[in-house]
Amino acid sequence: MDERAKNWWANRKVRHARRKAEAARAAAEVPETPAAGTSARHARRSGGQLPVPAPQVSLPKPPPAEQRPEPQLFTDAIPVVPAEETTVLPPYWDEPQAPPPPAARRELDEQRKRTVIAQKAAAIEKATAQDSPRPYGGSGSIGGQYRHEAAAFADDEEDLYTYIPPYNLPSRSPDPEPTQWDLARRIFVSLGAVAAVLSTMWMFGWFGSSEENPAILGQRGLQEAQAGGWYSGEQALLSPDYNWYWLWPAITIGLIIHACYQWRPAQHSTPRQQRSGWLIGTAAMLMWVVTASLYAGLFTLNLLSSLAIAAALTEAVRQFNLYTARNDTERKLTDDIVGLFYGFALVQVMSALSVWLTQLGWHIPGIPAPLWATIGLLICVWTAAFYSMTERGRITIALSLAWGLFWLIFPRILGEVTSVWVALGAAMGAFIVILCTQSRRYRINHAERRAAMGRPLEDII
Structure with missing residues (x-):
């Protein structure tokens, strides 16, 4: 209108x-109309009919x-x-x-x-x-009659607009009813957090005399007194400086928060907590064993307990990949805390194995020790990169590993046991793990934003 x-x-x-x-x-085509009197007079003469004017x-x-x-x-x-x-x-x-x-x-x-x-x-x-x-076919008439044939042509073009997450989507099905085993699991995880608190208190020297047994944290106990100084970073190629154990209190705080989160009603019987709770509780309890072996100088016990912690956390991370977190809170209080613990465990295994082999005097003729150290460092970095690039990108694994490798660089350059190649490998390994994890996180976030805006996923803004 x-x-x-x-x-x-x-x-x-x-x-x-x-x-x-x-x-x-x-006006030019129609003839002049006669006067009224003349027309009437002409009509009487012609029988009473008036002339019909020409049509316009x-x-x-x-x-x-x-x-x-x-x-x-x-x-x-x-x-x-x-x-x-x-x-x-x-x-x-x-x-x-x-x-x-x-x-x-x-x-x-x-x-x-x-x-x-x-x-x-x-x-x-x-x-x-x-x-x-x-x-x-759109809303108009062009192509509207071909809607029933869209499935035959959709494979090539629809894939550009369809976002398929590279990880398992969270399950929205209701959780099973809680059982007695769920209650036992929550108690076990809580006991593991208590064991982690006790081990941290021991590392700060709250048990025993500080003169005879100086604390590992704050008093340089690993420098000379504890375990003969083997874990000070000055005697084994893959043993970081003792300051890297300052990550232990942060892990303990995270385990306490995770144990409290287990008691929420929404987490009583979730499948991911059922399959990971026992593993996380076991790893937390073994922190007490690691602390005791550091003070007592039991190298084999330290290696075995470190391997057990790494194996338990590896399986826990795998369960997290199978059962994705349902929201950001669950991801932060479960995946991120366990990821921080897992990165620490990988460096701890590398350090315990290097100290154990060096203390035993194990070597192969013709193969230098820096080569073995580089291979072990490569395995540790590869494992961390593999699991940090799962799900949406587990940045806490990368950050925890980078913390340990950072304290490995300076002893290999300025300490008594030097190796430039190990120092370069540690620096490059920390950078590569963080870069791979951030690349994973960016690609997923970028693809999700483009899919939400209805844009092709292969285009780059």
Whole structure:
């Protein structure tokens, strides 16, 4: 209605000029009407009938039939004209008849142009729909009749707009009913957190005399007194500086938070807690064994307990990959805390194995020790990178490993046992693990944002 009103108001002068031209042409063609008295007198003489005036012509006549194009019907319907043809319409008036004024003629020409454009658009639309149908029909008529055939063409183009997460989606099914084993699991995880707290207190020297047994944290107990100084970073190639154990209190705080989170009603019987709780509780309890072996200098016990912690946490991370967290809170209080513990466990295994082999004097003739150290460092970095790139990217594994490798660089350059290759490998390994994890997180977030905006996933902003 708005367009019609605009057109009517814009063409008011043309209509006014056309009416004036038609009135002038009608006045010139109609003979002069006799006076009223004369007409009455003529009617009485001719039998009482008045003369019929000639009809007035207000519109131009259409062209003769031989001049009209074949599909042009001059009706309201829009005929279909092939897209490659252009139809030139003849004038709407006969040659003997005088043409309309210029203003009226321009209006008629514009009307004919609009008609031709509409005809060509209808022809192109029809040809496009018949010759090259598209598999995705929109809301209009183009392609709408091909909706039932969309499945045959969707494999190539729909994949660009379909986001398939590279990890298991969280389960939305209801949790099973809690059992006695679920209660036992929560108690076991809580006991593991208590054992971690006791081991941290022991590392700070809260048990025993500080003069005879200096604390590992704060008093440099590993520098000389505890375990003969083997875990100080000065005697084994893959043993970091003793300051890297400052990550132990942070892990303990995380385990306490995780144990409290287990007692929430929503976590009583979730499958991921059922399959990981026992493993995490076992790893937390073994922290007490590691602390005792550090103070007592039991290298084999330290190695075995470190291997057990790493194995338990590896299986826990694998269960987290099978049963994805349902929300960010669950991910932070479960996956991130266990990831921080797992990165620490990998460095602890590497350090305990290096100290154990070095203390035993184990070596293979012809193969230098830095080569074995580089191989062990490569295995540790590869394992951390593999598991840190699972799910959406476990950044806490990368950060915890990078912390341990950072304290391995300086002893290998400035300490008594030096190795430039091990120092470079530790620096590059920490950088590579963080880079791989961040790349994983960025690619997933980028793909999810593009899928939410309806953009192709392979394009780059």
